[in-house]
Amino acid sequence: MSWFKRIKEGITTSTREKKETPEGLWYKCPGCKKIISSQEHADQMWVCPNCNYHERIGSEEYFQILFDDGKYTEINAGLTAGDPLKFVDTKKYIDRLKESQAKTGLKDSIRTAHGKVNGHKLMVAAMDFKFIGGSMGSVMGEKIARAIQCCIDKKMPLLLISKSGGARMMEAALSLMQMAKTSAMLTRLSDEKLPYISLLTDPTTGGVTASFAMLGDLNISEPGALIGFAGPRVVKETIGKDLPKGFQTAEFVLEKGFLDYIIDRRQLKANITRVLDFFKN
Amino acid sequence: MNFLDFEKPISELTEQLEKAKQIGAKGKINTDKLVAELEQKIEEARETIYKSLTPWQKVQVSRHPDRPYSLDYINAITEGNFIELFGDRNVRDDKAMIGGMGLVDGKSIMFIGQQKGNNTKMRQYRNFGMPNPEGYRKALRLMKLAEKFGKPVVTFIDTPGAYPGLEAEERGQGEAIARNLFEMARLKVPVICFIIGEGASGGALGIGIGDKVIMLEFTWYSVISPESCSSILWRNWDNKEKAAEALKLTATDMLSLKLIDGILKEPVGGAHSHPEKMFHSVKSELMKQLNKLSSIPADELVNKRIEKFCSMGVYSE
Numbered sequence: 001m002s003w004f005k006r007i008k009e010g011i012t013t014s015t016r017e018k019k020e021t022p023e024g025l026w027y028k029c030p031g032c033k034k035i036i037s038s039q040e041h042a043d044q045m046w047v048c049p050n051c052n053y054h055e056r057i058g059s060e061e062y063f064q065i066l067f068d069d070g071k072y073t074e075i076n077a078g079l080t081a082g083d084p085l086k087f088v089d090t091k092k093y094i095d096r097l098k099e100s101q102a103k104t105g106l107k108d109s110i111r112t113a114h115g116k117v118n119g120h121k122l123m124v125a126a127m128d129f130k131f132i133g134g135s136m137g138s139v140m141g142e143k144i145a146r147a148i149q150c151c152i153d154k155k156m157p158l159l160l161i162s163k164s165g166g167a168r169m170m171e172a173a174l175s176l177m178q179m180a181k182t183s184a185m186l187t188r189l190s191d192e193k194l195p196y197i198s199l200l201t202d203p204t205t206g207g208v209t210a211s212f213a214m215l216g217d218l219n220i221s222e223p224g225a226l227i228g229f230a231g232p233r234v235v236k237e238t239i240g241k242d243l244p245k246g247f248q249t250a251e252f253v254l255e256k257g258f259l260d261y262i263i264d265r266r267q268l269k270a271n272i273t274r275v276l277d278f279f280k281n
Numbered sequence: 282m283n284f285l286d287f288e289k290p291i292s293e294l295t296e297q298l299e300k301a302k303q304i305g306a307k308g309k310i311n312t313d314k315l316v317a318e319l320e321q322k323i324e325e326a327r328e329t330i331y332k333s334l335t336p337w338q339k340v341q342v343s344r345h346p347d348r349p350y351s352l353d354y355i356n357a358i359t360e361g362n363f364i365e366l367f368g369d370r371n372v373r374d375d376k377a378m379i380g381g382m383g384l385v386d387g388k389s390i391m392f393i394g395q396q397k398g399n400n401t402k403m404r405q406y407r408n409f410g411m412p413n414p415e416g417y418r419k420a421l422r423l424m425k426l427a428e429k430f431g432k433p434v435v436t437f438i439d440t441p442g443a444y445p446g447l448e449a450e451e452r453g454q455g456e457a458i459a460r461n462l463f464e465m466a467r468l469k470v471p472v473i474c475f476i477i478g479e480g481a482s483g484g485a486l487g488i489g490i491g492d493k494v495i496m497l498e499f500t501w502y503s504v505i506s507p508e509s510c511s512s513i514l515w516r517n518w519d520n521k522e523k524a525a526e527a528l529k530l531t532a533t534d535m536l537s538l539k540l541i542d543g544i545l546k547e548p549v550g551g552a553h554s555h556p557e558k559m560f561h562s563v564k565s566e567l568m569k570q571l572n573k574l575s576s577i578p579a580d581e582l583v584n585k586r587i588e589k590f591c592s593m594g595v596y597s598e
Binding site for chain 2: 078079080081082084085087088089090137138139141142145167169171172173174175176177178179180181183184185186187188206207209210211212213214215227228229230234235238239243247248256257258
């Protein structure tokens with residue numbers, strides 16, 4: 001039974017001395033399981049170079065991708081949610097907000113900023129999924145409404161990047177009415193003949209899909225993004241059957257006729273520039 | 282008669298009343314006095330119970346199987362002077378969304394509403410009042426028709442939600458509702474919306490962008506049903522009462538949050554206990570609002586409507 005015997009002495013490394021890989025140095029793609037360095041992943045705009053999997057990214061990443069030299073002017077950055085319903089579930093809504101703010105360093109689930117995109121003036125509104133699932137409450141509605149007003153005042157097109165589970169339940173009917181509010185404001189943008197591009201990213205569902213996200217002059221998406229009104233689990237429960245493969249993906253929604261096209265994130269800026277050129281010339 | 286769980290005292294008294302009437306009908310004993318007494322007691326019991334309904338109980342009343350539905354209101358208000366119109370000119374006719382042209386006191390009105398069925402077969406036929414995308418597109422077609430001829434639009438909202446089915450997704454449920462919000466916001470004719478039962482989420486809002494949005498007393502309107510809210514937050518349906526409280530979904534809550542424009546009182550015992558009374562008060566409210574709105578120029582009307590919805594929300598700078 002020699003293989004039970006330790007021939008070499010002294011290979012009992014204590015945990016303390018073990019060399020751990022520092023956190024965040026590597027990225028493992030959930031799609032193809034390939035491992036690349038985080039730096040390379042970021043250089044690829046958080047898209048897997050092997051399988052094209054588009055990792056979820058936040059507002060800051062989109063601003064950096066889109067705006068020339070990463071420079072932009074954020075507007076209404078200080079808006080924060082109130083808690084008029086004093087909503088309590090397993091946690092108080094107000095505590096949930098504070099926790100999310102502390103954890104993410106964000107005030108709410110959307111940021112709005114304007115700047116130049118290859119020389120074109122553009123307003124970009126982008127959501128942060130990590131803030132309560134990118135859910136839409138009063139703050140999101142108000143920020144979008146104000147961004148639209150700013151577009152009208154400054155004669156700027158709007159790019160709205162959705163990434164949200166839908167309405168924020170803790171604001172109940174107040175969040176429902178944000179669907180009406182944002183859609184109503186979009187009629188004014190439309191009257192001014194200012195282009196509105198809606199980019200639906202993974203995931204875009206619920207009240208966001210059922211309002212501004214589907215109202216773009218162009219509705220575009222990233223590959224593989226989940227897009228739907230009802231979530232897949234709810235649809236599955238309703239029909240009592242397994243869902244077909246690829247159901248509610250961007251490719252599916254394109255095929256059904258509700259998207260203009262799907263764009264790889266690495267071509268996003270060039271593509272948006274061409275679109276803006278088209279509307280301008 | 283169907284009774285809700287909290288209506289037990291009423292149902293017991295009604296049973297006694299029926300018995301008393303039967304005995305009286307046999308003619309041996311005069312039960313007139315007893316019948317009168319019992320009728321009086323039933324009214325009193327109703328009044329006490331309905332005076333202090335909890336949010337969850339109001340949700341139950343809003344779903345009462347005897348409650349009048351959209352077509353009942355329309356037929357009563359137009360006194361049958363109503364031509365129903367079908368189809369979205371695209372896919373099919375959605376039975377969960379009805380609409381058509383009606384005449385009320387000599388005034389033409391385009392009526393639109395979600396429709397539930399009043400027995401098992403009809404409930405299925407009406408898809409439990411849950412429209413598919415073609416329902417919203419049919420509604421929009423009728424609204425545009427009304428706009429073209431300068432006729433006001435009146436909608437009756439009563440839905441447990443837009444249908445979350447596979448085909449609904451394929452045909453763009455989200456886009457259909459979104460389009461309605463956008464187009465209703467700028468519709469150049471007066472729009473009045475009545476919530477007559479359930480006002481669940483985007484499915485309700487899809488025909489709910491009005492100059493005046495009025496809830497009947499025992500209805501609810503929110504972003505989600507109390508059951509679904511409970512299942513998301515507590516992973517079961519047992520907390521639906523708690524969820525109903527938390528969601529602030531009653532007419533009084535909605536008015537104090539400034540998310541609706543008014544509340545219409547229901548007869549004691551709910552709309553279904555005296556439907557004729559309910560129809561009458563909906564009609565007079567409708568005509569009152571319509572008279573006020575008709576004098577406002579279209580552009581101003583649209584502007585005011587947009588401003589109203591834009592003022593909704595609570596946040597701090």
